[in-house]
Amino acid sequence: MPRMRFTITVAIAAAAAVAATATAQERLTLVYDEQQYVERLVNPASGPGLTPARGALRQDPGAGGMLTGGDENPFKVAKVSGRALAGMSAAQMAAALKTQIVQGEYGATSHLVTIDEIGKTFGDERPRQMVRNAALPAISPSSPGARFSAAMAMLNTPSPYGGTWASRVHVYLAPAVHSAIGAGRGTHRNLGRDGKPHFQSWRGLMPGLALAGGVHLQMYHGAGANRFAFTATEWRTVPSAFVGLLGRYGGSASRVHFLFSDVGAPAGAPASCGAPVACEWTLAEATPAGKTVLANGPGVYRIGAEADAWLVEYNKRFPG
Numbered sequence: 001m002p003r004m005r006f007t008i009t010v011a012i013a014a015a016a017a018v019a020a021t022a023t024a025q026e027r028l029t030l031v032y033d034e035q036q037y038v039e040r041l042v043n044p045a046s047g048p049g050l051t052p053a054r055g056a057l058r059q060d061p062g063a064g065g066m067l068t069g070g071d072e073n074p075f076k077v078a079k080v081s082g083r084a085l086a087g088m089s090a091a092q093m094a095a096a097l098k099t100q101i102v103q104g105e106y107g108a109t110s111h112l113v114t115i116d117e118i119g120k121t122f123g124d125e126r127p128r129q130m131v132r133n134a135a136l137p138a139i140s141p142s143s144p145g146a147r148f149s150a151a152m153a154m155l156n157t158p159s160p161y162g163g164t165w166a167s168r169v170h171v172y173l174a175p176a177v178h179s180a181i182g183a184g185r186g187t188h189r190n191l192g193r194d195g196k197p198h199f200q201s202w203r204g205l206m207p208g209l210a211l212a213g214g215v216h217l218q219m220y221h222g223a224g225a226n227r228f229a230f231t232a233t234e235w236r237t238v239p240s241a242f243v244g245l246l247g248r249y250g251g252s253a254s255r256v257h258f259l260f261s262d263v264g265a266p267a268g269a270p271a272s273c274g275a276p277v278a279c280e281w282t283l284a285e286a287t288p289a290g291k292t293v294l295a296n297g298p299g300v301y302r303i304g305a306e307a308d309a310w311l312v313e314y315n316k317r318f319p320g
Contacts, residue, residue, distance in 0.1 A: 027297035032059035078104025093151035111161035119174030123200035145204030152208035170214035182238035211252030233281035
């Protein structure tokens, strides 16, 4: 019993440190999954498990947090619906996020909040003509992306929990956003090979993302149970393209994270790439930008039956 109390005390202190320093580019792993799979990540058959001391926090709602055996609220991260935010004014967005940072709806006291998720709705209006060098429409201040950036600017003031209120906000970015950025070309990553605007631009959204404490790239397509793997090409192109675009707005690569899921093997990967999860990790670190993002701490969304294999790869890169 004394050892258990000591372990819990150390874990609680470590979790408080994770929450306080998440804005200072410490490694962070968000665990967004069902209880049975979180159990496998926390208490594996062999090797070290995920703990708050290793930067792991549980996405609410998730009963049991990180299963430390004590008060789990410091290890849980609150959540706000991206769809709900899209219908709010900038001031309402800021207020909703701030409320959840103080204490989440399900009791989270990590003083972090995620937005689940930001997708195409937050993109810019497309040019009216599909021609080369088409002029981009002016950013509408009433667009969801611009309102989000305005809200984040309002939150860009000191927080009592460390950093700014904005830096306590983490964003799950929909695959449609960063896969398009990876495929696009030009200054705004919205052009096809023919120089025409085949993709959305994100000028209204990017200033807000640059202020966030973390942007978590969902490295798979689809939603819910209908998910499938990013291709090998997407794994190689998305990190550098997204980090480059974010940097143009003052955002740091040190705040970008990968989010893995149980989605099978990446199309286009060589046979030597190995089993699906191992292959994804190999592709994640195949480029300089990918290595940087991976080092920030990867997260999981419904990693499911691949929990054991994913943890093996995690422990190889982040031992102890």
